[in-house]
Structures are given as C-alpha cells and as structure tokens.
Amino acid sequence: MADPSSYRPKPGQIPDSPGVYRFRDDHRRVIYVGKAKSLRQRLASYFQDLAHLHPRTRTMVTTAASVEWTVVSTEVEALQLEYSWIKEFDPRFNVKYRDDKSYPYLAVTLNEEFPRVQVMRGQKKKGVRYFGPYGHAWAIRDTVDLLLRVFPVRTCSAGVFKNAVRTDRPCLLGYIGKCAAPCVGRVDAEEHRELAEEFCDFMAGRTGTYIRRLEARMTEAAEDMEYERAARLRDDIEALRKAMEKNAVVLADATDADLIAVSEDELEAAVQIFHVRGGRVRGQRGWVTDKVEAVTTADLVEHALQQLYGEERGDAVPKEVLVPALPEPVEPVQEWLSGRRGSQVSLRVPQRGDKKALMETVERNALQALGLHKTKRASDLTTRSRALEEIAEALGLDSAPLRIECYDISHLQGEDVVASMVVFEDGLARKSEYRRFQIKGRVGDTQVWHGEGQDDVRSMHEVVARRFRRYLAEKERTGEWVDGEEPEGEQAAGPREEDGRPRRFAYPPQLVVVDGGAPQVAAAAKALGELGIDDIAVCGLAKRLEEVWVPGEGDPVILPRTSEGLYLLQRVRDEAHRFAITYQRKKRTKRLRSGPLDAVPGLGEARKQALVKHFGSVKKLRAATIEQICEVPGVGRKTAETIAAALAGSAPSAPAVNTATGEIMDSEESAEAQDWVAEREPGTATVPDHGPAPDTADLTDRQRGQES
Numbered sequence: 001m002a003d004p005s006s007y008r009p010k011p012g013q014i015p016d017s018p019g020v021y022r023f024r025d026d027h028r029r030v031i032y033v034g035k036a037k038s039l040r041q042r043l044a045s046y047f048q049d050l051a052h053l054h055p056r057t058r059t060m061v062t063t064a065a066s067v068e069w070t071v072v073s074t075e076v077e078a079l080q081l082e083y084s085w086i087k088e089f090d091p092r093f094n095v096k097y098r099d100d101k102s103y104p105y106l107a108v109t110l111n112e113e114f115p116r117v118q119v120m121r122g123q124k125k126k127g128v129r130y131f132g133p134y135g136h137a138w139a140i141r142d143t144v145d146l147l148l149r150v151f152p153v154r155t156c157s158a159g160v161f162k163n164a165v166r167t168d169r170p171c172l173l174g175y176i177g178k179c180a181a182p183c184v185g186r187v188d189a190e191e192h193r194e195l196a197e198e199f200c201d202f203m204a205g206r207t208g209t210y211i212r213r214l215e216a217r218m219t220e221a222a223e224d225m226e227y228e229r230a231a232r233l234r235d236d237i238e239a240l241r242k243a244m245e246k247n248a249v250v251l252a253d254a255t256d257a258d259l260i261a262v263s264e265d266e267l268e269a270a271v272q273i274f275h276v277r278g279g280r281v282r283g284q285r286g287w288v289t290d291k292v293e294a295v296t297t298a299d300l301v302e303h304a305l306q307q308l309y310g311e312e313r314g315d316a317v318p319k320e321v322l323v324p325a326l327p328e329p330v331e332p333v334q335e336w337l338s339g340r341r342g343s344q345v346s347l348r349v350p351q352r353g354d355k356k357a358l359m360e361t362v363e364r365n366a367l368q369a370l371g372l373h374k375t376k377r378a379s380d381l382t383t384r385s386r387a388l389e390e391i392a393e394a395l396g397l398d399s400a401p402l403r404i405e406c407y408d409i410s411h412l413q414g415e416d417v418v419a420s421m422v423v424f425e426d427g428l429a430r431k432s433e434y435r436r437f438q439i440k441g442r443v444g445d446t447q448v449w450h451g452e453g454q455d456d457v458r459s460m461h462e463v464v465a466r467r468f469r470r471y472l473a474e475k476e477r478t479g480e481w482v483d484g485e486e487p488e489g490e491q492a493a494g495p496r497e498e499d500g501r502p503r504r505f506a507y508p509p510q511l512v513v514v515d516g517g518a519p520q521v522a523a524a525a526k527a528l529g530e531l532g533i534d535d536i537a538v539c540g541l542a543k544r545l546e547e548v549w550v551p552g553e554g555d556p557v558i559l560p561r562t563s564e565g566l567y568l569l570q571r572v573r574d575e576a577h578r579f580a581i582t583y584q585r586k587k588r589t590k591r592l593r594s595g596p597l598d599a600v601p602g603l604g605e606a607r608k609q610a611l612v613k614h615f616g617s618v619k620k621l622r623a624a625t626i627e628q629i630c631e632v633p634g635v636g637r638k639t640a641e642t643i644a645a646a647l648a649g650s651a652p653s654a655p656a657v658n659t660a661t662g663e664i665m666d667s668e669e670s671a672e673a674q675d676w677v678a679e680r681e682p683g684t685a686t687v688p689d690h691g692p693a694p695d696t697a698d699l700t701d702r703q704r705g706q707e708s
Contacts, residue, residue, distance in 0.1 A: 002026070002062055002063070002064065002065050003062075004046065004047050004050070004061045004062065004064070005047065006065075007064070007065055007066045007067060008047045009043070009067065014039050014040040014043050014044075014069070015039055015040065015069075015071055016038050016039070016040040016041070017038070017039060017071050018035075018036065018037055018038070018039070018071070018072050018073070018074060018075050018077070018078045019035070019036060019039040019069050019070055019071040019072055019078060020033065020034070020035045020036075020069065020070050020072065020078050020081045020082050020085065021033070021034055021035075021036065021039060021042070021043060021067060021068065021069040021070075022067070022068050022069070022085065022089075022091075023060065023061070023064040023066070023067050023091075023093075024064060024065060024066045024067070024068070025063055025064055025065050026065040029089075030085070030089035030091050031060065031063060031064055031091050031092050031093050032060055032064070032091050032092075032093040032094060033082055033085045033086050033089065033091050033094055034082065035075075035078040035079060035081070035082040036078070037075055037078075037329070039069050039071070043067065043069070046061050046067075047061075050062070054545070055545055055546075055547075055558060056093070056291075056561060059093075059561075060093045063093075074332070075329070075331075075332035076332045076335050076336050076339070078332070079306070079332050079333065079336050080336065082306075083306045083310050086306075087310070095289050095291070095295060095299070095300065095303045104119050104120065104121050104137045104140060105119070105120050105121070105124075105130045105131065105140075105283075106119065106120075106130070106131040106140045106143070106144065106203065107119070107120035107128050107129065107130050107131075108128065108129040108131075108153070108196055108199065108200055109127070109128050110127055110128065110129050110193075110196065110197075110200075111125070111126065111127025111128060113189050114154050114161070114182045114183075114189060114192050114193075115153065115154070115192070115193060115196035116153070116154050116155060116156070117144055117148075117153045117154070117155050117196075117199065118155060119137050119140050119141070129200050130316075131200075131203045131204070131282060131283070145178075146239045146240075147199065147202070147203075147239070147240070148173070148178040148179070149177070149178060149235070149236055149239045150214075150236045150239060150240055151195050151196075151198055151199040151202070152173075152177065152178055152179050152180040152195065153179075153180070153192070153195050153196050153199050154179055154180070154182060154183075154192065155173065155179065156171055156173070156179070156183075161183050164181075164183035164184065165183050165184075168184055169184065170183060170184050170186075171183075174186075180192055180195060198210070202240070203282075204277060204278070210240070211237060211240055211241070214233055214236055214237050214240070215237060217233055218230050218233035218234055218237065221233060255276060255278070255279045255320070256276065256277050256278070256318040256319050256320065257276045257318050257319070257320040257321065257322055257355070258273055258274070258275055258276070258308070258318050258320075258321050258322070259273065259274045259276065259322045259355075259358060259359055259362045260272070260273050260301060260304055260305075260308075260321065260322065260323045260324070260362070261273075261324055261359060261362035261363040261365070261366040262297055262300050262301065262304075262324055262325075262366060263363065263366035263367040263369070263370045264291070264297065264300065264370070265370070265570070265574075266291070266543075266546050266570065267290065267291055267546070267561065267566070267567065267570065268288060268289065268290055268291060268370065268373070268374075269288070269289050269291055269300050269370070270286065270287070270288050270289075270366045270367075270369040270370035270373060271286060271287045271288075271289070271300065271304045271366060272284070272285075272286045272362050272363075272365040272366040272369055273285050273286070273304075273308065273362075274358070274361075274362050274365075275318075276318075276358075277318070284365070286365070286366070286369045287304070287307075288369065288370070288373050289303075290561070290562070296325070297324060297325040298325040298326060298327050298328055299327070301323045301324065301325055301326070301327055302327040302333060305321070305323075305327075305333060305337070309337060309340055317337055317340045317341040317345060318341075318345070319341075319343075319344075319345060319346065320345070320346045320348075321337065321345060321346070321347045321348075322348065322349070322350050322355060322359055323347065323348075323349060324349065324359070324363070325349065326347065326348070326349060330347060333347060334346075334347045374571070383564055384426065384427030384428070384564075384568070385400075385427075386564050386565075387427055387563075387564035387565045387567065387568040388400035388401060388402070388426075388427060388565070388568070389565075390559070390563055390564055390565030390566075391511070391565040391568065391569065393565075394548065394557050394559055394565060395511070395537055395539055395548075395550060395557070397510070397511070397537055399510070400510075401509070401510035401511035401537065402425060402426055402510060403423065403424070403425050403507065403508075403509040403510055403511075404423070404424045404425075404509055404510070404511045404512075404513060404572055405421055405422070405423050405467075405509040405511070405512050405513070406421070406422050406424070406512075406513040406514070406515065406572045406573055406575070406576040407419060407420065407421055407460060407463055407464060407467075407512070407513070407514050407515065407524070407576060408420050408514075408515040408573070408576035408577050408579070408580040409439070409456045409459045409460055409463070409515070409580065410577075410580035410581045410583070410584040411439075411459075411584060412584065416584055416587045417438075417439035417459055418436060418437060418438055418439060418580060418583050418584045418587060419436065419437040419439060419459060419460075419463040419580060420434070420435075420436050420437075420576050420577075420579040420580035420583060421434065421435040421436070421437070421463070421467060421576070422434050422572065422575045422576045422579055423509070424568075424572050424575075427568055429575060434579060435467075436579065436580070436583045437463050437466065437467075438587075439459045439462060439463070440462075456516065456520060457519045457520055457522075457523045458523070460514055460516070460520045460523045460524055460527075461523040461524070461526060461527045462527075464512065464514075464523070464524045464527035464528065465527040465530065465531065468508075468527065468528060468531050468533055469531060471508055472531060472533075508533075508535075508536055509536060510536065510537065511536070511537045511538075511539065512524055512528075512536055512537070512538045512539075513538075513539055513540065513541060513569060513572055513573065513576075514538070514539075514540045514541075515540070515541065515543070515573050515576055515577060516540050516541075516542060517540055517542040517547070517549050517556075518540070518549045518556075520540050521538055521539065521540035521549045521550065521551055522551060524538050524540075524551075525538045525551035525552075538550070538551055539557075539569075541569050541570065541573045542556070543573075546559075546566065546570065548566075548569065587605075596618055596622075596646070596647055597611065597612070597618065597643075600642060600643050600646040600647075601642065601646075602639070602642070603639070603642075603643065606634075607632070607634055607635060607639075610632050610633060610634060610635075611629070611632055611635070611643070614631070614632045618647075621643075621647065622647045622648070624644075625644075626640045626641055626644050627640075629643055629644060
C-alpha cells in the first residue's frame, strides 16, 4: 500500500486550468482517468487525510504510485480526451458499463456495392446503418419479412449472392418477389441502392410521407383501371402499417429522443436506454456496472452518455436526450453532443407530460434490470456458498453462518416505533420465519424509557432481548439432550407446536446482523450477554460506507467491493429495512384510520379493526349500547364499558385488573394482554386464530414480540 504523500506534486506545480489526469500504479499501469475544470483543485482533493476519503477513493490513491496530467483548452476537449483514454487504458477504478445481454441490431450494409439487410451483433462497423437495438433477433426478422414486400432489398449472404451470379439463377426470395434480384441483373446497383436508402428512411421514422405516396399511387392506379397494380399497392400499405404497429406511438410523431434512466445501490448501477424515433420506441438497451469509485447519479449519466455516443455516427445522436440528472457542469457535455450531431442537442430532465411518463417507464425497466441482475447472482449455489465462507472468514467464525437473522428499527419522528426480523437460510430469504415487533420501551422487567427518550439503540436492545428470551424459553420447555445422544419421544421431533409446525423462535441463528454501526451492534451484543448467550456472532452493516462492525472493535471490517459476502450482507440488510418500513407505514395508516379508538386504554389493533368492521364506522360505534358492543368477538363487558366511556369523553380512571390473578396491570401490560396478534410476512403461511386474548399471567415474550 503506497502513501499518497510520497507522490504528491509540489505546491504550485499543478496548473489551475482544465485538463485530464491519470493515476498509475507501481507497474506504470493506468488505474484511473478523470477530468477537471481545475486540475489544481481536483487533484488536491485526493491528497487529504485518508480518513476523510470515500473507501473506494482511498483504495485508489493507496494503490497508485504516481499521477500525471494533460492540460487542454476547454472542458469539451477534456471530456473527449477522458473518453479516449478510458477506451485506451481500460482503468480498473473507472466506471465500466457492461451490457446485461448482447443486443441484436437491424443493419443495412451501405458500404457494399449491393447493400444487404441483416441481423448484426457486436462492435459496429463503419459504413453500416444500424437500427435498434432490439430485444430479440426474431423481432428483427419479423419486421424485415413485412418490409421486403415493399422494399425488396437483398438479404442473402455473400456466398449465396456469388453463387446466384455464377449460375444466373436467383434464390427463392427473388422468385416470390421479396428480393429485387440484383444478382441476375433485374435491377442495377444504383436502383438497388435507392431501394436500400428508402428502407433506411422508413426505419428511421419517416413513415408518414412514404405511406401517403403509396396511397396516392394506389388511387392513381385505380383511376387508370390498373386494378392488379392498385391491389398490390394496397397490400404494400397494409404490410407497412403492420410493421409500424410493432412499435407503439409514445410521443409526438416528429419526436426523436433518447431516454436514459438509472437504478443504483451502494455497489452497482443499472442503466436503461429507450431510443424513440418518429415518436415510436425503435430500440432499447441496458447496462449494468460496478460502482468502483464514489460516483453520483449525475456522474453515472455522464459516463453513460460517453459510452452511448462516443463511437456512434453523428446521426445516431438525437435532437433531445432526456436524463434523470444533469451532469455538473452540463454545458460541456451538451456542447460535445451537439458537436457529435452537427446541430443543437437538448440535454434535460423531463418535468411533466408524456415525456415524464415515458421516463418513469424507463426507470421501472432500470429497476427491474438491477433486480434481475441481483437475482441471477443470488440464485447461484456456488456464489452463495462462497459468500457465506467469506462472511465466516471476515468475522472469524468457526463455520459458515447457514442461518442469518437481521434486525432493523423503523419509526416516523419517534412515533409508531417498530422493528423487523428477517431470516436468510443458506443465503436465501426464508419469509415464513420473518417476524415484526412493536416497540413499547421495555427491557426485561424494567421500564427504561417513554416517549421522547426512545431511540434506535435502545429499541435494538429491546428487540434482540425479546427474541432471544423467547428462544431460551422454548429451549427450556423442550429440554436439551447431550451431544451425541439420540433424543427420544417428543424431543425426537424437535421443538414443535401442537399442529406439528416448528415453534416460531425455537431455532437460533449462527449470525445476528443489525442495520447500523457500532452503537447498534453494542446494544445487540449487550442484550445477548445479559441473557448468557455467547455462541451467536453479532455484526452490523452501516449504510453510508457499507462497513461491517463487530462488538468491541474500534475499527470496522472492510470487505472488498467485489466480495460476495458483502453483497449477501447488503441484501439481508435491505430486506430487513423493507420489511420494517412496510410494517411501520401499515401501523401509521391504521392509527390514522382508527382515530378516537386510539385513546381507549388497553385496546389493541386487532379489536379496533373488529369494532370498526362490526359497526361500519366510529360514529355508529359511539351510538351503540354496551350490550351491542359486547356482541363483538373478544370484547367483554368491562372492555365495552371502557370503550363507551372513552368515546363519550369520560374514560374511567380506574386501572385495569388481571382477571386471572386479581393484580392491577399498568396500561402497557393491559395493552399487551388484550392486543396479541402474531404477524407473518404477507403471502406466507396463514396465522391461526388464537381466539380471545390470553391473560397476562400466560403471556410470553413470543406473544409480546409479535404484536400488531
């Protein structure tokens, strides 16, 4: 690892002008290329305290052994030179877009004497006109088959063409009228090239003019009583319209634009491009890239523009390019695009109307492309095994963590605080094991905070404590057997419910992951330590820098950017966050919908919903008698009296009493006893109906840990 100060240029040596710079390693290989409006200011940002640099930037400057620069006169020249050097040196720390698939194009070889229409992939060739890209090669062939009736351009290979010239016999397409047969002299080279150019004009979007011309010729033939010719023209028009129907009209007829959308996370980004010509989507393509450096959405857009238009012909740049964020500064990029096209190009972010709606469609495609890329990566067994091994090695575990549980806290400005627990087994989500918790501010039997005092750290301590107290209770209930001995009787089946299913918190994980940094990790480790559990590893994943924190360590564990272990931890953390925030929004919506029922002490969400469903509205409930309220399942007379008094504005001040023990309960214990609903991840196994709420004496942490 090199010290950046060892190759830092001397003060005043770097010019204060636009330019392009290159970082080289000790083998003189270029590892990063960048451009700057001011080389002095930009390079100075790399030679600061390493602790202040982004981890990826820190890795780059410590890998480098020297830096050099080239001064240019304008920012546009800097943009062009940067692109040229990236293509030449392929630096490892620059953003590299890679196609998520090989896209086929419809190509017309105008560089040949007799141009040919064909499907082409790979690098583009000079003198060839390209249309697309298309999603599938068969879509190109279907389109060409329809258009050959009107534009009978040659489609045969060079070998077939030479053989037809030698034998003076056309191929089958020549006999059925779908080829002008220049091989046997039916048309000369000039006439055939004119056909190919008309084909290109039609594919480029100039369809209306050509169809109107054919309609005029059809009318003229009918007036001259040349009905067979008129019928052929009618069929030609129908074929062209069929070909046009394959591309839906999305914008105004004269619109030529490219729409670029980006979906990204901390490690990767997916880019999707829609090519609109003549108001129709003529092609689509997508890229996926690793975020090797610290880049913003605007930076990703700039790199995408460079790759998309860097080697294209000028006519491939449309009049308008729509992006999710503008590069900073935008003027050099816009000037470069205009120079590539030869006329003014508009680079902007759509704000409203049809273009904004189409941009949202492109963004959804980018999001799905990134999700599909991650799914393919996660579904590979070898990759998952390697990820688990990398996590075990990084955290110093004795074996791979086959069961991982992750916890996250979610709230809105301290209100409706909830937590989630997601489970991954063998690197895959186990949604039937997901659990969610309502935070009430209790740790053990001690009330630790109320209202303003609660925070994520204490909430994390509470959730982990509640989950593993339930695990210890299940462990004690089922008993333990000595290692190596075969269990007998009920223990042979393991800890199970009466219906035969495993109890909810009976199985411990090998690794607990929390969403957060050192404070959250310390809280989780403390909760386990207080319960005497020392055989479960704990770590945290901080969002900002994707650092892995372990208990008792002052510095985080930095996993390599390309590590499959880091990718798995990130996916587990993101799933816990999704599950937590979904539950928090659901609770907030229910609370707003419940209204006055929230003021009733000891009334949980389950019975609030039952009351509203039974009476239809809170207004009708307020008008109901105590006997009518008692008709609601799970609502006793005392609870009905409390509800009626609260809705009437005179809630009783008498404390709730446990009917089983006769002891006075505080409001929280009463709420837990009356509002017990086990929650599962939606879409999984159905939660059984537990009937009326249990007494507090029988209430366990499993019940307390799964309130609605």
